[in-house]
Amino acid sequence: MVSIFPSYLAPLREALLGRAISRGLLELTVHDLRAWTHDVHQAVDDSPYGGGPGMVMRPQVWGDALDDVLAGPPARLVVPTPAGRPFTQALAREFSAEERLVFACGRYEGIDQRVLDDAARRVTVDEVSIGDYVLVGGEVAVLAIVEAVVRLLPGVLGNPRSAAEDSFSDGLLEGPAYTRPEVWRGLAVPDVLRSGNHALIDRWRRDRSLERTHRRRPDLLEALPADALDRADRAL
Ligand SMILES: NCc1ccc(-c2ccccc2)nc1
Numbered sequence: 171m172v173s174i175f176p177s178y179l180a181p182l183r184e185a186l187l188g189r190a191i192s193r194g195l196l197e198l199t200v201h202d203l204r205a206w207t208h209d210v211h212q213a214v215d216d217s218p219y220g221g222g223p224g225m226v227m228r229p230q231v232w233g234d235a236l237d238d239v240l241a242g243p244p245a246r247l248v249v250p251t252p253a254g255r256p257f258t259q260a261l262a263r264e265f266s267a268e269e270r271l272v273f274a275c276g277r278y279e280g281i282d283q284r285v286l287d288d289a290a291r292r293v294t295v296d297e298v299s300i301g302d303y304v305l306v307g308g309e310v311a312v313l314a315i316v317e318a319v320v321r322l323l324p325g326v327l328g329n330p331r332s333a334a335e336d337s338f339s340d341g342l343l344e345g346p347a348y349t350r351p352e353v354w355r356g357l358a359v360p361d362v363l364r365s366g367n368h369a370l371i372d373r374w375r376r377d378r379s380l381e382r383t384h385r386r387r388p389d390l391l392e393a394l395p396a397d398a399l400d401r402a403d404r405a406l
Pocket residue numbers: 250251252275276277278279280298299300301302303304305306307308311
């Protein structure tokens with residue numbers, strides 16, 4: 171990863187991802203973009219051509235940084251930006267199959283477009299958005315993207331089932347989850363979940379997923395392949 175705030179990416183070394191690193195399941199290197207500046211002010215930005223508010227990150231510095239960081243085994247360059255294509259669970263799976271990913275964290279109004287155009291001559295460049303809102307830089311998006319990707323790597327999650335069955339794997343939202351106690355503040359766990367009847371439990375969970383998806387994300391229902399909903403689903 172390349173950023174002018176390397177410490178922003180420190181959380182990646184905590185907890186589950188930190189353990190995956192110490193277990194050798196993945197390697198993480200964070201580079202300070204300013205290491206590729208040569209002027210005394212270590213300038214990484216400049217005024218935008220065409221005018222307008224804010225500053226743009228200079229091509230020379232990013233170009234030199236990516237020349238070095240992209241050298242070595244083939245990598246895919248991922249650039250978080252509000253103008254990117256949506257980052258989805260499908261794209262997370264695609265990224266998790268890559269040998270190497272390089273993340274460019276932009277700040278200010280973003281990175282001079284020629285940096286991405288030049289990189290695209292050598293590697294695949296993915297400008298991705300993790301949602302329709304503007305952050306102050308790409309670092310927070312990289313934390314989200316890396317977490318979504320790394321949890322899919324074999325051996326990272328204790329229970330591989332959860333990666334296969336998590337939200338979006340069947341294209342639907344996850345339904346409600348419960349644990350002990352049976353009644354808490356006067357609220358009881360749905361009886362079916364304590365019935366031991368797993369066919370009924372699976373049906374109930376599917377119904378709750380369909381209900382929640384219909385209510386919160388009708389767009390996901392529209393996007394389902396025609397054969398994704400069976401007769402019982404449609405009856406809901
Ligand atoms: N899709 C979320 C997202 C990703 C990146 C940025 C961003 C903001 C400023 C500079 C560079 C990137 N904002 C929002």
